[in-house]
Amino acid sequence: MTRALVLNATYEPIGVVSARRALVLALDEKVEVLADTGERLGSASRSFPVPSVVRLRYYVKVPYKRTAPLSRRAVFARDHGHCQYCGKAAESIDHVIPRSKGGGHAWDNVVACCRRCNTYKGDRLLENTSLRLRSRPAAPQEWVWVKVAVGTVPAAWAPYLEQEAA
Numbered sequence: 001m002t003r004a005l006v007l008n009a010t011y012e013p014i015g016v017v018s019a020r021r022a023l024v025l026a027l028d029e030k031v032e033v034l035a036d037t038g039e040r041l042g043s044a045s046r047s048f049p050v051p052s053v054v055r056l057r058y059y060v061k062v063p064y065k066r067t068a069p070l071s072r073r074a075v076f077a078r079d080h081g082h083c084q085y086c087g088k089a090a091e092s093i094d095h096v097i098p099r100s101k102g103g104g105h106a107w108d109n110v111v112a113c114c115r116r117c118n119t120y121k122g123d124r125l126l127e128n129t130s131l132r133l134r135s136r137p138a139a140p141q142e143w144v145w146v147k148v149a150v151g152t153v154p155a156a157w158a159p160y161l162e163q164e165a166a
């Protein structure tokens, strides 16, 4: 299903909806279409460009800063699918401080990890291994939830998400 990124009036990404829903909002003049997919939706006599990025014409107060819930998929999105120890393709997630040693299941203690590093590290603390973290894990940038929602972010969305990440 084609989806559209919804931006607040301030250009802050606030949601992802189906392209069909975005088109309805556009026809109701609730949103302005900033980018379309190049495809068309509708009948032969009356068709419309399929929205890819839309911006609300009015400002919506977002009650909380949206962050991605901690999940394997979200960790992979944050770490760009790379093992945070060796940089190879990640296949699992690792608790930096093992859970058996009191490490939490939290953004600052989980990283994407390849099978080899995971097996080598086992149940040990990092300082007892030769592994080093390439970066300190932290809660992801707010827009990671967008990546989690759609898997692959359409190219048309990137400029709007980079703005948020900057």
Ligand SMILES: [Zn+2]
Pocket: 083, 084, 085, 086, 087, 088, 113, 114, 115, 116, 117, 118
């Ligand atoms: Zn690795």
